[in-house]
Amino acid sequence: MTLLALQGGFADAPIASAHAFRAALTALSQPGQILSVTGAAPPAPVSVAAGVLLLTLVDGTTPVHLAGRYDCAALRDWLTFHTGAPLVAPEAASFALGTWADLQPVGRFAQGLPDYPDRSCTLIVEMAALSNTGSRLTGPGIADHARLNLPEVAAFQANRARFPLGFDAFFTAADQIAGLPRSTHVEDF
Amino acid sequence: MYVAVKGGERAIDNAHAWLAAERRGDAAVAELSLAQIRAQLSLAVNRVMAEGSLYDADLAALAIKQSRGDLIEAIFLIRAYRTTLPRLGASVPVETAQMAVIRRVSATFKDLPGGQVLGPTFDYTHRLLDFKLAAEGEALAAPATAAADLADVPHVTGFLNRDGLIEANPRSAAQPADLTREPMELPASRALRLQAITRGDEGFILSMAYSTQRGYGRTHAFVGELRIGMVAVEMEIPELGFAVEIGEIELTECETVNQFKGSKTEPPQFTRGYGLVFGQTERKAIAMSLVDRSLRWAELGEENSGAPAQDEEFVLMHADNIQATGFLEHIKLPHYVDFQSELELVRKLRAEVLAGTEAAE
Amino acid sequence: MTDQAYNFAYLDEQTKRMIRRAILKGVAVPGYQVPFASREMPMPYGWGTGGVQVTAACLVPEDRLKVIDQGADDTTNAVSIRKFFQRVAGVAVTEATQEATLIQTRHRIPDTSLSAGQILVYQVPIPEPLRFLEPRESETRKMHELEDYGLMHVKLYEDIARHGQIATSYAYPVKVEDRYVMDPSPIPKFDNPKLSNSPALQLFGAGREQRIYALPPFTHVVSLDFDDHPFVPSKADHACDLCDASDSYLDEVIIDDQGGRMFVCSDTDYCGGRRAAGHVGRLGEEAI
Ligand SMILES: [Zn+2]
Numbered sequence: 001m002t003l004l005a006l007q008g009g010f011a012d013a014p015i016a017s018a019h020a021f022r023a024a025l026t027a028l029s030q031p032g033q034i035l036s037v038t039g040a041a042p043p044a045p046v047s048v049a050a051g052v053l054l055l056t057l058v059d060g061t062t063p064v065h066l067a068g069r070y071d072c073a074a075l076r077d078w079l080t081f082h083t084g085a086p087l088v089a090p091e092a093a094s095f096a097l098g099t100w101a102d103l104q105p106v107g108r109f110a111q112g113l114p115d116y117p118d119r120s121c122t123l124i125v126e127m128a129a130l131s132n133t134g135s136r137l138t139g140p141g142i143a144d145h146a147r148l149n150l151p152e153v154a155a156f157q158a159n160r161a162r163f164p165l166g167f168d169a170f171f172t173a174a175d176q177i178a179g180l181p182r183s184t185h186v187e188d189f
Numbered sequence: 190m191y192v193a194v195k196g197g198e199r200a201i202d203n204a205h206a207w208l209a210a211e212r213r214g215d216a217a218v219a220e221l222s223l224a225q226i227r228a229q230l231s232l233a234v235n236r237v238m239a240e241g242s243l244y245d246a247d248l249a250a251l252a253i254k255q256s257r258g259d260l261i262e263a264i265f266l267i268r269a270y271r272t273t274l275p276r277l278g279a280s281v282p283v284e285t286a287q288m289a290v291i292r293r294v295s296a297t298f299k300d301l302p303g304g305q306v307l308g309p310t311f312d313y314t315h316r317l318l319d320f321k322l323a324a325e326g327e328a329l330a331a332p333a334t335a336a337a338d339l340a341d342v343p344h345v346t347g348f349l350n351r352d353g354l355i356e357a358n359p360r361s362a363a364q365p366a367d368l369t370r371e372p373m374e375l376p377a378s379r380a381l382r383l384q385a386i387t388r389g390d391e392g393f394i395l396s397m398a399y400s401t402q403r404g405y406g407r408t409h410a411f412v413g414e415l416r417i418g419m420v421a422v423e424m425e426i427p428e429l430g431f432a433v434e435i436g437e438i439e440l441t442e443c444e445t446v447n448q449f450k451g452s453k454t455e456p457p458q459f460t461r462g463y464g465l466v467f468g469q470t471e472r473k474a475i476a477m478s479l480v481d482r483s484l485r486w487a488e489l490g491e492e493n494s495g496a497p498a499q500d501e502e503f504v505l506m507h508a509d510n511i512q513a514t515g516f517l518e519h520i521k522l523p524h525y526v527d528f529q530s531e532l533e534l535v536r537k538l539r540a541e542v543l544a545g546t547e548a549a550e
Numbered sequence: 551m552t553d554q555a556y557n558f559a560y561l562d563e564q565t566k567r568m569i570r571r572a573i574l575k576g577v578a579v580p581g582y583q584v585p586f587a588s589r590e591m592p593m594p595y596g597w598g599t600g601g602v603q604v605t606a607a608c609l610v611p612e613d614r615l616k617v618i619d620q621g622a623d624d625t626t627n628a629v630s631i632r633k634f635f636q637r638v639a640g641v642a643v644t645e646a647t648q649e650a651t652l653i654q655t656r657h658r659i660p661d662t663s664l665s666a667g668q669i670l671v672y673q674v675p676i677p678e679p680l681r682f683l684e685p686r687e688s689e690t691r692k693m694h695e696l697e698d699y700g701l702m703h704v705k706l707y708e709d710i711a712r713h714g715q716i717a718t719s720y721a722y723p724v725k726v727e728d729r730y731v732m733d734p735s736p737i738p739k740f741d742n743p744k745l746s747n748s749p750a751l752q753l754f755g756a757g758r759e760q761r762i763y764a765l766p767p768f769t770h771v772v773s774l775d776f777d778d779h780p781f782v783p784s785k786a787d788h789a790c791d792l793c794d795a796s797d798s799y800l801d802e803v804i805i806d807d808q809g810g811r812m813f814v815c816s817d818t819d820y821c822g823g824r825r826a827a828g829h830v831g832r833l834g835e836e837a838i
């Protein structure tokens with residue numbers, strides 16, 4: 001483990017994670033809303049926002065899958081030191097991190113059980129940028145409709161079709177996050 | 190002009206001050222020390238540790254003092270305190286075969302290796318009030334206590350096991366779920382059931398066990414062995430690569446030997462019920478082992494007679510006295526919004542019935 | 551002033567993470583009861599431990615917290631919970647619904663409309679809407695899985711057959727986004743319409759029963775009924791005797807031993823706000 005792994009955590013964890021959770025809660029309960037978060041300095045290639053989500057939501061009880069180039073020594077060490085999360089294969093993960101391409105096929109991730117739909121994976125999808133353009137979102141959390149530049153549409157439509165099963169997603173870019181729960185209807189636009 | 194009742198805050202402060210005064214009682218009487226409670230009310234301390242799921246006799250004594258001797262209230266204080274403690278790790282399983290026993294009895298064998306050790310028991314006392322205790326300053330003759338037997342004391346069920354007369358109980362390396370860190374999930378594993386029962390209310394577990402003895406899910410239990418004593422607690426230290434002793438705790442362990450006529454898949458043999466509780470808590474440990482055995486009906490292919498003690502969900506969801514007392518006592522809280530809506534409903538239903546009756550006349 | 555002996559908002563970080571993950575699952579599957587490892591809190595089960603844990607997991611130091619019980623800020627348990635969070639989280643408190651960023655409630659939805667960005671946390675005693683029809687968790691879980699709510703409809707229908715109407719006046723069951731039947735906590739059914747399409751986020755915490763569930767803003771919530779017996783939100787057929795409101799939920803207060811009674815808003819902030827604005831009820835006096 002390098003010295004780098006020991007750095008980049010929350011300076012004041014109770015307060016930083018409270019703010020970060022509130023942002024994550026807003027993001028997931030109001031799909032399409034883009035929020036800023038701060039406090040984490042994870043190693044490359046992880047965005048600040050993804051780092052903040054990991055520090056806020058994962059720990060020794062939540063297996064994490066690192067996809068594609070996110071499965072690197074620097075991040076593994078950083079995550080292990082700061083959260084103690086076990087690193088696992090996609091099928092066993094409670095959280096998964098990577099670009100949308102890295103995470104394919106998303107059908108590998110836990111979709112929940114018919115009697116326990118909560119036993120599903122949450123994807124943290126790294127993006128180049130987030131904007132309120134592109135796909136049209138409707139459903140719980142959205143007054144009329146919202147827009148978000150989703151990486152594709154079909155996978156999220158298929159995910160909605162399985163409701164109440166399915167995965168939930170956070171999208172992250174730089175210090176920004178947005179959320180897309182499985183309950184959202186997504187249309188191409 | 191109506192003024193709504195105000196001053197909830199002041200009322201609460203006054204109630205707390207009054208409670209503190211009641212707890213202390215007559216200031217002319219010497220105050221109880223924690224050392225006195227710990228030493229002289231040790232079975233109350235043990236119960237609070239067992240049902241509070243926290244092995245700390247000083248904290249249990251403090252909780253008993255603070256709760257004015259209301260043991261469920263004391264258990265509640267301990268549980269609420271326990272919530273705030275960080276989880277540093279888990280011990281390796283304790284070896285009760287290496288217990289330094291102060292008491293060890295078997296109802297199934299007259300004599301056995303390791304011997305019968307009666308220990309400090311109420312069993313053969315005549316329950317006559319001892320008025321000498323009412324006078325303070327008693328001087329006691331020193332009891333003839335044998336030093337706790339430090340050699341291994343083999344389990345009675347081990348003797349039966351050698352002949353295949355009792356079900357095997359192989360060790361499992363599986364990590365048991367932790368009731369205090371994960372929500373209860375039904376059906377529960379036996380490990381989870383035992384966790385729930387060992388911290389469950391002594392009175393409830395006792396009554397459930399008693400009901401099986403009276404025929405509601407009878408399991409024909411004998412006390413194969415009951416033992417009380419200290420055991421070492423060891424923890425694996427990853428940096429060292431082996432387990433080190435971090436302390437010792439007093440435990441009561443009970444293993445029952447139960448008749449079993451066999452099933453389609455199993456030949457007749459004895460089966461086991463198991464109880465393990467913090468401290469000197471033998472009523473609880475025996476009751477626990479009866480309830481454990483009763484809940485095993487499905488695993489052993491026995492008939493479900495519909496008895497309460499066979500009903501896992503019923504037992505596990507109602508054994509916790511902190512959950513029970515909280516929900517029971519919450520009906521003291523104001524419910525006037527709900528009551529008002531019921532009032533409107535009953536008035537409306539009555540009006541309709543009365544109107545109907547008048548129309549019919 | 552925060553009590554330094556305890557972590558921010560009392561719970562340790564690992565416990566908060568566990569609760570926060572459960573809240574997010576609840577948000578993602580509106581109306582579904584997410585199991586969570588409820589902790590023993592320093593107040594008894596049944597006195598709001600679920601709501602308190604959800605609030606503790608959501609609070610940030612900048613929040614303005616409002617706590618109500620039966621609609622009132624000054625009921626003893628509301629006072630006690632408010633004090634707890636002042637002590638362990640150091641947050642500002644308010645009685646004004648509009649000023650609050652997070653409201654913890656027992657048995658009421660405020661009569662003042664909630665707005666975007668607010669969180670309403672309900673204390674829930676029995677989260678399972680089917681519990682009094684089927685006491686077993688193992689059975690009710692299956693019913694939710696299969697969307698088998700026939701038992702509930704039978705119960706409501708039997709009410710109509712016997713009483714000519716549905717004889718449930720509080721904790722009236724709702725269906726969320728046409729999927730899960732949900733218990734709205736013991737709010738009077740008068741409050742049920744406010745559950746649907748609220749701009750606020752609604753979170754429900756049941757401590758003793760170890761369940762969390764949620765209604766994101768603008769979630770479609772329907773009170774169960776029949777075409778020929780539509781749901782009717784009801785309240786006492788009076789106006790508030792203090793502020794003359796005709797749109798608020800009313801408590802009935804016995805004022806003498808001759809059977810005299812008056813009706814006053816259960817929402818003390820709503821009533822006070824109206825009186826301050828000059829509204830005067832039958833027995834009210836002009837605000838000074
Ligand atoms: Zn009013």
